[in-house]
Amino acid sequence: MGLQKQKTSLKIVRGEGGYVLEDVPHLTDYLPHLTTHANPLQDNPAYSVVKQYFVDQDDTVAQNIVVHKSSTRGMHFRRAGPRQRVFFESDEVHACIVTCGGLCPGLNTVIRELVCGLYDMYGVGRVLGIEGGYKGFYSCNTINLTPKGVNDIHKRGGTILGTSRGGHDTAKIVDSIEDRDINQVYIIGGDGTQRGAALIYEEIKRRELKIAVAGIPKTIDNDIAVIDKSFGFDTAVEEAQRAINAAHVEAESVDNGIGLVKLMGRYSGFIAMYATLASRDVDCCLIPESPFRLEGKGELLEFIEKRLKENGHMVIVVAEGAGQDLIAESMRSATHQDASGNKLLLDIGLWLSQKIKDHFAKSTKIRINLKYIDPTYMIRAVPSNSSDNVYCTLLAHSAVHGAMAGYTGFTVGPVNGRHSYIPFHRITEVQNKVVITDRMWARLLSSTNQPSFLSTKDVEEARKHQEQPTQLLDEGSAAPAANTQG
Ligand SMILES: Nc1ncnc2c1ncn2[C@@H]1O[C@H](COP(=O)(O)OP(=O)(O)OP(=O)(O)O)[C@@H](O)[C@H]1O
Ligand SMILES: O=P(O)(O)OC[C@H]1O[C@](O)(CO)[C@@H](O)[C@@H]1O
Numbered sequence: 001m002g003l004q005k006q007k008t009s010l011k012i013v014r015g016e017g018g019y020v021l022e023d024v025p026h027l028t029d030y031l032p033h034l035t036t037h038a039n040p041l042q043d044n045p046a047y048s049v050v051k052q053y054f055v056d057q058d059d060t061v062a063q064n065i066v067v068h069k070s071s072t073r074g075m076h077f078r079r080a081g082p083r084q085r086v087f088f089e090s091d092e093v094h095a096c097i098v099t100c101g102g103l104c105p106g107l108n109t110v111i112r113e114l115v116c117g118l119y120d121m122y123g124v125g126r127v128l129g130i131e132g133g134y135k136g137f138y139s140c141n142t143i144n145l146t147p148k149g150v151n152d153i154h155k156r157g158g159t160i161l162g163t164s165r166g167g168h169d170t171a172k173i174v175d176s177i178e179d180r181d182i183n184q185v186y187i188i189g190g191d192g193t194q195r196g197a198a199l200i201y202e203e204i205k206r207r208e209l210k211i212a213v214a215g216i217p218k219t220i221d222n223d224i225a226v227i228d229k230s231f232g233f234d235t236a237v238e239e240a241q242r243a244i245n246a247a248h249v250e251a252e253s254v255d256n257g258i259g260l261v262k263l264m265g266r267y268s269g270f271i272a273m274y275a276t277l278a279s280r281d282v283d284c285c286l287i288p289e290s291p292f293r294l295e296g297k298g299e300l301l302e303f304i305e306k307r308l309k310e311n312g313h314m315v316i317v318v319a320e321g322a323g324q325d326l327i328a329e330s331m332r333s334a335t336h337q338d339a340s341g342n343k344l345l346l347d348i349g350l351w352l353s354q355k356i357k358d359h360f361a362k363s364t365k366i367r368i369n370l371k372y373i374d375p376t377y378m379i380r381a382v383p384s385n386s387s388d389n390v391y392c393t394l395l396a397h398s399a400v401h402g403a404m405a406g407y408t409g410f411t412v413g414p415v416n417g418r419h420s421y422i423p424f425h426r427i428t429e430v431q432n433k434v435v436i437t438d439r440m441w442a443r444l445l446s447s448t449n450q451p452s453f454l455s456t457k458d459v460e461e462a463r464k465h466q467e468q469p470t471q472l473l474d475e476g477s478a479a480p481a482a483n484t485q486g
């Protein structure tokens, strides 16, 4: 196919028909003389019978699969999976695992499957758990992780390693990795964590160390770009149904009942959108991406009044990041940040409840009965469901195969259903958001029959954002919508 390597800091390979591979780094990029070994999986009774078990060196996964006759082939990522040759011998590997950022269903499953994958597939005997997130590298104890020790952990919520925000100190972390003779680092976390992982990889490369760094993307908000969806998201949507059902039961049992449910979603309303679509009991869904106002013709309070008159009750789902501009305006509050620098949100649920109550207190015609349910941490702290468990297994195994094959500085994740190795910056340069000019949001509006609350200016603004190309999509290919948007 006549592939050519480009001289850029990014690892771009171009081919015929507009084919672009955005490759991930490999240890041999800076340590060219490493020796390779036969993959021990070839003698593993479970895997050796699988026809074509090893992934072809040239297999790549297309980012854009909706194409026209005249489309260029576009962006591709390296396909994840086991390689014929590996760059680590089993008894040479000393791996470590760390979990950072907020909790998410499935963290323990990923830990379990990393440990079992390393032991069972590659005969690795030394896996260390770093406790308490990034700062644990230099300030906490470590634990030895064995298949026996992690056997049951997927049945529990949270992370057995603990987690934290803040405390990323690249030099101290890499010093600790070097001091402990660790040569494979598995980092589970969201966008902030993957930014931290990129810095760790850069420092390891600068020091020319034979250490592979693999990221496993985690976020309950599903706001990680490129990948189809993040683990734990399905579980969260399922768990959210319980709160929505309760809100519905409460609301329809009284006159003019309003059930208001707040769900997670700092910058992206995926949980709220999917939970609403799944439930069918929701009359109105509010997300950070879609601006709304309270007062005025066609705005939220008028719609609530209309729906109460029609149905006698209603259910509202609000993502925690929605309407932040409205609260900030009315409270003139200062902006606060958490230890990682994330904006601390004002409580839209309580604020909105009060605003709705105040509005109807003025009305002599409608006496409302509002119940506010905040299940945010409940949907995050549960163990992952069956489909997330299987998904977590594939993520963990893909990460192990990648590190064993000498890839480094990568995140794993499914792109159009195929697990791929994705460079860190592609995961961190943009955040996945609900595109309100896309079909999925239209489906939601049509299912709840709520107004869009958008002004012409809001729609123009949304279209502008949708068309914004990412760093590499500069050659005529439009930014691909996240797959969760259909
Ligand atoms: N730009 C950055 N550079 C280096 N480290 C970072 C950066 N942003 C965040 N981190 C570190 O990554 C860890 C987790 O970050 P954060 O609290 O933002 O959560 P996250 O990984 O984005 O997950 P989530 O948002 O889903 O909870 C923290 O220890 C933080 O110090
Ligand atoms: O209270 P914490 O642990 O900082 O987490 C809250 C945030 O974490 C997230 O769940 C992302 O992990 C957001 O939805 C939420 O705003």
Ligand SMILES: [Mg+2]
Binding pocket: 101, 190, 191, 192, 219
């Ligand atoms: Mg984050």
